[in-house]
Amino acid sequence: MEPLIAIGIIVAALLAGLIGSLFGVGGGIIISPVLTLVFNIPLKEAIGASLVGVIATSTGAASRYVSQGLVNIRLGMIMEPATVVGSIIGAATAILIQEFYLAAAFGILLLYGTYYMIRGPEATIHYRSPKEKLPDFCGIYYDGLERKTICYESRNIPKGIGASFGAGITSGLLGIGGGLIQVPVMNVWMGVPMRAATATSNFMIGVTALAGAIVFYVNGLIEPVLAGTVAVGIFLGAMLGAMLSQKITSANLRRYFALLTFIISILMFLKAFGLELGV
Amino acid sequence: MRLDVHGHRRIDRWITFVLRAGMILSVCVMVLGLLIYAFFPTQSSGTVSIQQLPSEILKGNGQAVLLVGILILIATPMARVLTALAVFIIDRDLKFIAICTLVLLTLLVAVLVRPH
Numbered sequence: 001m002e003p004l005i006a007i008g009i010i011v012a013a014l015l016a017g018l019i020g021s022l023f024g025v026g027g028g029i030i031i032s033p034v035l036t037l038v039f040n041i042p043l044k045e046a047i048g049a050s051l052v053g054v055i056a057t058s059t060g061a062a063s064r065y066v067s068q069g070l071v072n073i074r075l076g077m078i079m080e081p082a083t084v085v086g087s088i089i090g091a092a093t094a095i096l097i098q099e100f101y102l103a104a105a106f107g108i109l110l111l112y113g114t115y116y117m118i119r120g121p122e123a124t125i126h127y128r129s130p131k132e133k134l135p136d137f138c139g140i141y142y143d144g145l146e147r148k149t150i151c152y153e154s155r156n157i158p159k160g161i162g163a164s165f166g167a168g169i170t171s172g173l174l175g176i177g178g179g180l181i182q183v184p185v186m187n188v189w190m191g192v193p194m195r196a197a198t199a200t201s202n203f204m205i206g207v208t209a210l211a212g213a214i215v216f217y218v219n220g221l222i223e224p225v226l227a228g229t230v231a232v233g234i235f236l237g238a239m240l241g242a243m244l245s246q247k248i249t250s251a252n253l254r255r256y257f258a259l260l261t262f263i264i265s266i267l268m269f270l271k272a273f274g275l276e277l278g279v
Numbered sequence: 280m281r282l283d284v285h286g287h288r289r290i291d292r293w294i295t296f297v298l299r300a301g302m303i304l305s306v307c308v309m310v311l312g313l314l315i316y317a318f319f320p321t322q323s324s325g326t327v328s329i330q331q332l333p334s335e336i337l338k339g340n341g342q343a344v345l346l347v348g349i350l351i352l353i354a355t356p357m358a359r360v361l362t363a364l365a366v367f368i369i370d371r372d373l374k375f376i377a378i379c380t381l382v383l384l385t386l387l388v389a390v391l392v393r394p395h
């Protein structure tokens with residue numbers, strides 16, 4: 001790999017890691033498109049490297065979020081079997097189908113992501129008062145920005161598990177973490193405050209991407225130099241992002257998220273039609 | 280659920296440790312691999328198989344070292360699930376022991392998937 005290309009990939013991965021950890025996503029929504037759009041890497045190899053990158057984002061950011069007490073570990077873990085199964089199915093599908101469909105699917109997913117985040121105000125979370133004995137899926141943490149202790153109870157767990165299955169499919173299929181689905185589902189359907197949803201999503205997607213990465217690896221689609229370069233860049237970005245996240249308000253997080261997904265959606269549609277036209 | 284606002288619950292501490300350890304170890308090995316590859320690029324392209332790893336590392340193959348780092352990285356979420364399982368076993372939380380085991384089993388299935 002040319003040194004200039006390697007540096008370019010590290011910079012792109014750093015941005016992906018930064019944005020990824022701020023929004024509870026894996027950065028894969030940036031890395032896969034950038035690798036294929038800017039660096040002309042075949043989409044399936046890009047997806048394989050991106051999955052490794054998602055694991056890097058998740059590990060880097062989650063290690064901070066867990067230490068801050070933001071991650072609802074039990075809630076994350078109950079949704080993980082569904083994401084793993086979904087990811088396996090998605091990865092197997094990605095390996096089988098043509099690149100055009102993958103690129104188009106990317107575009108569609110990202111448009112959906114944009115719409116979802118713009119659609120409504122952030123969900124009102126019904127806070128509980130901290131008591132001695134709280135049910136399994138409650139979360140409690142200290143919010144540095146609002147300077148108070150937040151206690152919440154999650155609901156609609158089965159619905160969340162179903163959505164996690166879908167998130168898992170997108171993960172294995174497109175090399176993303178699935179946070180694009182996980183964060184809004186946790187916030188809007190399950191009653192988790194945005195900051196905790198972001199943190200829990202970052203935590204979960206490591207395992208989701210792991211499942212997809214295993215499938216890609218045993219099928220020879222993970223190129224070490226590419227994956228390694230992406231991972232190192234993403235680690236740097238993810239650590240930076242987790243440090244900054246307490247300083248950004250929840251409402252702004254949603255807005256930036258929507259703008260981001262919209263831009264990338266357009267780019268991927270262009271790519272899909274470029275592929276179709278043999279460009 | 281034990282109440283502790285500042286995240287000093289045992290499960291949080293242990294998982295933080297495992298994630299940080301995995302992250303630091305994998306990044307160090309990957310950076311090492313990248314440096315070796317940068318200064319001593321190998322002619323071979325494509326992936327190195329796991330059986331070849333020990334001999335390739337001794338040959339000074341940067342890609343092989345890189346692959347070790349990637350494997351450590353990939354192993355970290357797995358280690359995190361195992362750590363959570365350990366905590367749930369200590370806490371005798373049957374529900375979550377079952378959930379963790381389910382996650383591990385489904386991950387093992389991934390190894391077997393080879394679409395044609």
